[in-house]
Amino acid sequence: MSSQALTLSGTDGLRRLSIASPDQPFQLDSGRRLDQVEIAYETWGKLSPTRDNVVIVCHALTLDQFAASPNPVTGRPAWWPTVVGPGRPVDTDRFYVICSNILGGCMGTTGPASKRPDGSFWGTDFPVITVADMVRAQIALLDGLEIKDVFLAVGGSIGGMQVLEWTIQAPDRVFAAIPIAVAARQSAQNIGFYEVGRQAIMADPNWKNGAYIAAGTRPDRGLAVARMAAHITYLSESALKRKFDRRLQDRTSKTFGFDADFQIESYLRHQGQIFVDRFDANSYLYITRAMDYFDIAADHAGQLANAFRGIKTRFCVFSFSSDWHYTPEEARDLVRALNAAGCETSYVSIDTDKGHDAFFVEEPEFEAAMTGFIDAAAEARGLAKRGSL
Amino acid sequence: MKSGPGTHQIRRADHVAISQFINPGELVLDVGCGDGQLMELLQVERQARARGLEVESAGVNRCVAKGLAVVQGDADHDLPVYPDNAYDAAVLSKTVQELARPKFVLGELARIARKVIVSFRNYGHWRVRAALLTTGRVPSLSSSSSDWWSDGARRPCSARDMADLAREVGLHITAIAAVGGGTGDHSSLTRLNWTAEELVFVMERGAAAGE
Numbered sequence: 001m002s003s004q005a006l007t008l009s010g011t012d013g014l015r016r017l018s019i020a021s022p023d024q025p026f027q028l029d030s031g032r033r034l035d036q037v038e039i040a041y042e043t044w045g046k047l048s049p050t051r052d053n054v055v056i057v058c059h060a061l062t063l064d065q066f067a068a069s070p071n072p073v074t075g076r077p078a079w080w081p082t083v084v085g086p087g088r089p090v091d092t093d094r095f096y097v098i099c100s101n102i103l104g105g106c107m108g109t110t111g112p113a114s115k116r117p118d119g120s121f122w123g124t125d126f127p128v129i130t131v132a133d134m135v136r137a138q139i140a141l142l143d144g145l146e147i148k149d150v151f152l153a154v155g156g157s158i159g160g161m162q163v164l165e166w167t168i169q170a171p172d173r174v175f176a177a178i179p180i181a182v183a184a185r186q187s188a189q190n191i192g193f194y195e196v197g198r199q200a201i202m203a204d205p206n207w208k209n210g211a212y213i214a215a216g217t218r219p220d221r222g223l224a225v226a227r228m229a230a231h232i233t234y235l236s237e238s239a240l241k242r243k244f245d246r247r248l249q250d251r252t253s254k255t256f257g258f259d260a261d262f263q264i265e266s267y268l269r270h271q272g273q274i275f276v277d278r279f280d281a282n283s284y285l286y287i288t289r290a291m292d293y294f295d296i297a298a299d300h301a302g303q304l305a306n307a308f309r310g311i312k313t314r315f316c317v318f319s320f321s322s323d324w325h326y327t328p329e330e331a332r333d334l335v336r337a338l339n340a341a342g343c344e345t346s347y348v349s350i351d352t353d354k355g356h357d358a359f360f361v362e363e364p365e366f367e368a369a370m371t372g373f374i375d376a377a378a379e380a381r382g383l384a385k386r387g388s389l
Numbered sequence: 390m391k392s393g394p395g396t397h398q399i400r401r402a403d404h405v406a407i408s409q410f411i412n413p414g415e416l417v418l419d420v421g422c423g424d425g426q427l428m429e430l431l432q433v434e435r436q437a438r439a440r441g442l443e444v445e446s447a448g449v450n451r452c453v454a455k456g457l458a459v460v461q462g463d464a465d466h467d468l469p470v471y472p473d474n475a476y477d478a479a480v481l482s483k484t485v486q487e488l489a490r491p492k493f494v495l496g497e498l499a500r501i502a503r504k505v506i507v508s509f510r511n512y513g514h515w516r517v518r519a520a521l522l523t524t525g526r527v528p529s530l531s532s533s534s535s536d537w538w539s540d541g542a543r544r545p546c547s548a549r550d551m552a553d554l555a556r557e558v559g560l561h562i563t564a565i566a567a568v569g570g571g572t573g574d575h576s577s578l579t580r581l582n583w584t585a586e587e588l589v590f591v592m593e594r595g596a597a598a599g600e
Contacts, residue, residue: 304469316453335460336470346453347460348444367455376456 013072014040014108015371020139022117025138030129036117039141040108041100042149044084045066045092047147049075053383054147055090056138057099058162061287062279064107065099068092073107074278082362083154089370090154092382096201098145104286109208112282113213121281123212125389129286131158135165149173151381152374156180156318156359157326158287161294164334168296168323168375176377178370180318180359183330184304185295190325197226201281210282220318223281224272231271236322236355240264268340283359298338304333308341314380316346316373318359318366325356346373403482403508404430405566408591409437410506411566413479418442418502420464420494421484424453428459440476442467465489468497476502484543485551486511496558499594505560508568508589513547513582530586548582551590560592 020026020037026032041067045052057067057080068084070077082098084090097204104126112126142150153166153174160182168175201207202231204222208215232240248254249266260266297304315338328349335347348369352358358368375386398568404427412415413436422441425448431437434502434564441459443449452459460467463486479502481494486509488494498505520528527537527545546554549567552575555562566572568587573580581588 092529240437264472295571322546332462337463339460340468340470340472342472342475344440344458345460346449347462348449348453349461351446351451369450370456372456379456 012108015042016040016108017091017141017144018258019137019144026098026140028133029130030127030128034110034127037103037110037137037140038108038114039100039103039110039137040105041065041141042067042069043099044097047070047096051147052381053095053149054142054150054151054152054168055083055095055097056142056153057090057097058138058153058159058166059099059102060155060157060159060211061230061291061316062275062284063159064105064278065101066107067099068097071107076278079360082360082367089367090152091374092114094386095151095377098142098147100138100141102134102158102287103104104134104283104290105285106280109137109324111280112210112286113280121211121213123213124277124282124285126282126286128289128293130290131161131165132299134170134171134290135162138162138166139170150175151383152176152178152377154178154180157182158291158294160326162290164296167311167313167315168307169314175381176311176314176316176374178316178318179334181320181323181326181331181356182334183326184292184297184334185330186293187330190233191292193229194292196229198285198288200225200229201285202279207281210285212281218276219281220276223276223279225285226281227275227279228268228285231268233325234356236324236353238322238353239355243267269294275341294335302323304337305340308338308343311341311343314344314346314377316348318370319347319349320355321349321351322353323356323358392510394482401426401482403587403589406566406568407480407506407508408435408483408544409572410504410589410591412435416440418471418479418498419475419561420468420479420481420498421487422448422452422457422459424448425455425457425459425484427480427482428452429455432457443556450543456560464494467549468501471497471501473500477594478502478504478506481505481507482507483510486544486546488544489543491544492554493559495554499550499558499560499592504563505592506589507551509551509593510542510586511525511548511585511588512542514550514586515583516586518555537568548578548585548588548590551588552578555590555592556596559594559596561594561596562590563593564591567590 016038022035023034025033026037029323065082068078086093101107104111106113112122153163155163161180163179201222204219206217207219244264247263249263251269296307319328337343416438418439422443428439431439444463449461479498485507529541562575566589567585
């Protein structure tokens with residue numbers, strides 16, 4: 001089966017690969033199956049003749065496959081230019097980097113905004129998916145691209161969950177893994193925050209029980225509120241104080257109304273507004289649900305270490321001191337389990353006030369440690385040295 | 390924690406003394422690995438596979454940036470999750486006297502590794518004894534400072550004290566080396582407790598024959 005024959009290129013300019021058919025349906029954790037699954041993906045760099053230089057970048061909740069180049073659909077710039085690119089820690093001069101839009105996403109991969117085989121939109125009839133399903137789809141994508149070995153899997157937040165899932169599902173295929181700002185299970189606090197977001201979407205009259213595309217409406221208000229609530233958890237109290245504190249927005253005194261008096265209100269409203277233009281509300285429901293269901297230990301007889309026993313992958317776990325979405329303590333629990341399982345593990349806690357989103361921002365220590373880990377892994381794997389190509 | 394910037398060119402004498410007890414291919418856990426100098430020495434010159442644990446994040450970041458496998462964590466709390474017999478050797482280089490719970494940590498390392506190697510400042514040295522006797526002040530073992538509060542071990546102990554602790558946690562001494570000097574066995578303990586400022590103990594589980 002030639003991968004080229006399966007490659008679809010839509011009028012939107014996105015690269016896609018079909019990984020399922022009625023003859024070979026895609027099996028989900030929920031027990032349901034999908035007869036039609038397309039995975040949209042993007043690549044950078046050159047695949048080596050021995051196909052040993054593949055890096056998988058796993059994206060976070062609201063992002064897409066455009067980690068290192070601008071998104072042609074939204075026009076937004078690359079979301080991880082500090083990490084992926086020529087001379088960056090994930091050096092596209094040396095590595096063949098693949099990033100795919102996650103299953104359930106809305107940037108070309110099959111999700112609730114896609115059409116069913118009968119031509120109607122899935123909406124909330126789309127099956128509930130898990131992080132394991134997302135990774136299973138990525139493995140199918142690689143199989144379709146006739147790539148077996150992954151030198152490195154890297155990602156933050158739900159991207160970090162996918163990285164962990166990769167090492168569990170395909171331990172013999174992943175040489176090195178960098179889970180960033182993530183936990184081995186979704187906390188009650190996070191489930192709670194995402195439930196607020198889902199309820200906001202579903203309370204929007206334009207949501208229409210999930211069938212808003214057919215109805216020609218958009219639950220923008222609900223989705224914007226969901227984004228605003230979640231966005232607070234990606235920042236830290238000290239960063240909020242530093243950036244906004246109680247400063248007023250373009251005014252000298254309070255208005256005694258409900259306009260955005262404070263800068264923080266204006267900022268969050270802006271974040272909500274720019275989000276709805278590029279994201280599908282139902283996708284938000286499905287992906288946050290997949291995060292809620294994430295609990296590695298529960299899938300391994302309650303013992304987190306059991307999940308990683310015998311895995312030869314080398315790990316480098318990163319956490320950020322002010323991240324309260326996925327805390328350093330949760331990262332430490334993961335590291336303890338990796339150590340208990342005998343995995344080769346590094347763990348770096350970065351001191352920063354930038355909160356959960358610190359991995360998108362320029363953090364020299366973060367980048368230096370990541371570069372060191374990747375270069376050492378590349379040397380152990382026998383890959384070309386930095387700058388030697 | 391143990392070495393400042395700019396010192397990484399110089400090989401620490403206790404590191405050299407420790408490295409002679411590590412064999413090629415051995416898996417070594419360096420507890421309190423600082424910025425990874427000993428790990429590098431063990432990997433490059435002894436062909437060992439080194440892993441590190443370090444409490445200070447600045448040291449951890451430097452280690453990982455150098456490609457070393459190091460975990461940010463606290464020896465006093467994080468060792469229980471390591472599996473039994475996971476390592477060929479566990480090393481505490483000038484760390485044991487800084488720990489909050491040295492007995493607990495040594496006991497954990499005895500469980501985790503086949504051999505446990507510690508380097509420490511010997512407060513049984515004759516100059517320490519003489520100074521305490523004649524001046525009534527605890528002398529510093531450092532050349533850079535004579536203030537008891539600014540330098541020296543948090544838990545000063547002698548070679549004999551360390552030997553007692555080893556026995557307490559079920560370890561016996563298989564080799565002793567004076568840092569910068571020669572090596573010996575348990576029988577040289579009394580002499581070295583007088584003459585060595587800094588010592589390396591190599592210990593294994595179980596009681597030594599004749600003890």
